[in-house]
Amino acid sequence: MSDLTSDQLQELALEFPARYNQFDLLNSLISKDKTTNPTAIALTGQPSSGKTCVLRRFLREVRFSHTWLSCDECVSLRVLLQRILAALRAIGTEDPNKLDYSIMCHNFTLFVTQLNDVLRALALEEAHFVVLDRIDELGEPYESFYQLVINIGEMLRYDGITFILISSSSEPRSSVTSTFPHIYFPPYRKAESLAILRNQTPGSIRSILGPTDRELSDVQLTSLWSSYCQVIIDTYFPLYGPDIQQLKATAREAFSTYAQPVLDGVVGILPSNRDSQSGFVKLYKINQPLLTSEELVRNSFVSYVQSAGGTGAIGQHDMPIYSKYLLCAAYLASYNKPRYDIRLFSRIRESRRRIRKSTSHKAKDKINGRNLAPSPFEYERLLAIFQCIVPEKIDSATDIQIQFATLATLKLVTRAGSDSSGGSSMDILESRTKWRVNVSWDIILQIARDIKLQLENYLME
């Protein structure tokens, strides 16, 4: 009953290293014959372990009739249900790309009914597959839908349709016990990642390289690329793990710079050349700064800006000085307990006397306060702390309040009690309000340094 011969399977496995088992399983599980297919199959495995592309390739090879839906593009379940129905209704019409969206689908019952209608109208002779790609990235909770799809066979009066669920997170708890076929995609190992990365035709390597002055032969390109891939894997595998997408992106980004010495003729890379090994070493040495810099590991706006040489860009757009003080005061108010306030901020002698008292039960607090959520504080307390840390006398109360309002709009401080409890606990007429800071320690430290405030002196830790 399997549609692919073992030769074909071998061929596919060559194209997708380490995925022979998965092809084999798919091949044996699903077929054109609509009576033998299960109603649902799940493809699971870590992100970027080849689920989507393996399935795509397989379906292309066997030419099964199928509908592909990317769930992450659907903002809500309703959009997904609508798209499934619309896609199914378009099967067999003269223009399959013209989708008919005349159906609204609000709930599962309606969905099943309409699915039945569609299937009756279609009267499928061969099996049809509905692929729900990335179902775990649907904008809404998808557990009940998952459950429904698994059990949909019991609710459908017409057969011939099979749902293939691709998900990279673990299965919803409610569906763990149900028995339906799963195909597991294990994460790629290092050698496998390398093989995948290397698997490029000379043409595509050339396109990655972009337009060049000097043409390299296919052999040269392949040799360069494969040694380059080895370097990339060795450098970045410990960082990204088996995340092929990321590795590929990084490899693409750096390749043209990496290959520049070869193009310039500084380093010769030829397989026939006896010195090919030394050529590679030379190339690696030239490129060491590129590979060791953090330029390629771009996960921050800031480092990018700094490396781009825009020295003035950061300093120019600064917050007003008092806003910074306010933010620091907010942080102090959130992370210090009110009972320490007198000790930390008052200059009265008396406050010093009590220090010894509380040192005995200090051992209890073991968790670093910075790792805990900020605690709410009263606005007046913030103002009091603010007065203590500001070096000069404050001349304008209005401007301070405006700045605090601005900070609140920028969500650097948030109103406590307004988000989770639905506002019921908060009296809007009350003259006192509670707030909490919404900035992490790193940023606060940076800000405190800008205004030359020794923040640590004011923290009880």
Next chain:
Amino acid sequence: MPSSASETRTKRKRLGEPSGDHLSSGNGELIDHTELISDRDVHKTCYLIKPSGTTRKKAKRNHPFISLDQSIPETDSHVAHRWKLYTTTMANVQEKIERILNDADESTLQRVWKYVTSTQDYDEDAYPQLPVGLVLAGANISNHARLFTNMSKYIEEREGQKVATAVVTLRDASNLRDVLRKIIDQVVGQRKSDDEDEITAPINTVTQSDQTDKRLSYDLDLLVVWLLKHESVQKIVVIVQDADGSEGNLLPEVIRMLFLYRNRLPFVLLLGIATTLPVFNSKIPKRTMRMIDFEVFDVLRSDDGLTRLLDEIMLSSSTQLLLGPNLFRSLMRRYNNHTKNLETFTLAFQHANMTHFFANPLSIMLAPPPAIAQSKNHIVALRTLPSFKSYIDDLMSKEDCDIEQIRKLLTDPTSLVSFVGSCQQQFYEFISGQSTALNLLDVLQDASSIYCSTTVKRTRAEFYADAITGKLKGSPLVREIILFITKMSAATIDNLARLIDQQFDKNSVIRMMKDSWNISTNSGKGSHSKLISNISKSIRDFLDANLNPYTDIVFHELFVFDAVSLCENVFAPKFRATIEKALMQPSYYLGQPLETPVFERPFISVAHTLYRESGLLINIYDYWTAFHQTLAGNNDTETTDNASLTAPNEDHNDSDLIASTPSQSTFSESQTLALFYKAMSELKYLGFLKETSGKRGGNKATVAVLQKMVWDGL
């Protein structure tokens, strides 16, 4: 009885002037902003509230200035002349300010536009990421709505049919669907009206063209379909105004959705950031960061703008009125500490100018009308100015004083006026000298910074106040710079010469000074040291000659405006002092005579007086007893007059309190109790009091106690 507050219809209008009252008539261009900014936008520089009922009686004079008879009896023509002077000065300044502000915006808009058009289309191999422009717009969020609306207009105007734009604010969108719906509405909506003449069709129902299309309004497939119909569109620009004001995970979600559709929809995302990059960075997950390819734009380089402002307006050849050092320091302090906003700074500057012409009758002397010599009052006032007095004193103390000259100045109005004219000339020279000297200091700092990078370059704004007060003359900083000159090598001299050529006009003094050095001709050691001593001497002489204090000029009171107290309270009103004054001395605001008996005051004021007399904790019964005594104490015959209680005065407008105050104090106990409760709740609302139930005196039952929260003058 309707209160006055409920009668007033409030009209919101964005007004660029903090002191809106004075200029409410002449701000035509600002009304445009109201059209641009939606009513929901809560961040405006100020709100003008106009009572609708009272149309202000149109004054006979056609200007808002009044005659300042208390200081100098003025004629109407004098007042009008002052107004004219003000308007001409302002028109001149205003135009320049607008240009400076716009230039800063314009260059950013242009860069953003270039970026938008230069972004590559989606390509799986080469450009898989979503192009994102990070627009650092500064912490002044009241500007943002205007800036980003301008940005979308700017791009649309230049690209026409090729670009579709959508401006969204995350602040008033609760979830991803809302945002997507807004984007789709704006993109589809704007095109609709262009193409199909369907202006009446409601824009927010996206599905109007096809009845059978029942897709949800936040489905981005709608845009895909729309894009197929509008092939001319090459970019869809989505502008998020408040990228860092979003709740939780909203912005990453939006970025993810646009990222997913980027192969079908040519999105370019522009994010408006009000905080700094590091702060914004901490809000974006790393996963999202991978999806985007970004570029940073800095909108207003405020400090550059400040330098330009100083250069072109405050110390330029057309400067009529110089901002005094104290006022300037106060403005700078506010700028650095509170606002960091060039626009507010310029507004304050304009207000200072206006105050000068409004409040100083002698401001007329900036461009005196021909008849001024006949105005005896002005002449007398001129002679009383301290700078003139000390000038005369100086003349007198000289050995060979020209008595005739002094007598002429003191008796002959015409010669005095012409002397003022010559002083003014001296003032212009002073300004140009200062400006050149500051420029020169800039250049010298630039030249020296290459060699000693540790010293931070000080901007012109930091120098200004010191320069015009003469403190910079011979200061350590200037000495250090001169010292640098004496150590210059030949290469540095060339560099300095190049910088001077860049910075100064051909005809300027500095250029001539530089030419006199004959840099190119020197060779050999001896001539080098000679050259250096030559240069340092000429520069020292120049700085010494030009960094004089403005107080050296006779009649500097006419040309320099330095009244800090007049302005500071306008820029940053002290409302707490106002409230306290209103409570302690209500007659000040109510227009009553000072010796109003206590019981005729508003009740909250009575309660506040007692409040001030008490300690930290106030027993509520004692408080009430005292309150009752104050009100009813002086009239023992208590008549029950319920009518006085029915008068409601809910709002805090004190004028109502008068109305409800009976002419005679006729209060029953229950009445005073009710009034007491009201006064208490008002004080509590103002934050003066807090209820506590303190256990006083051992095991006794709890006593109702109020805790005092506020002390005067704290």
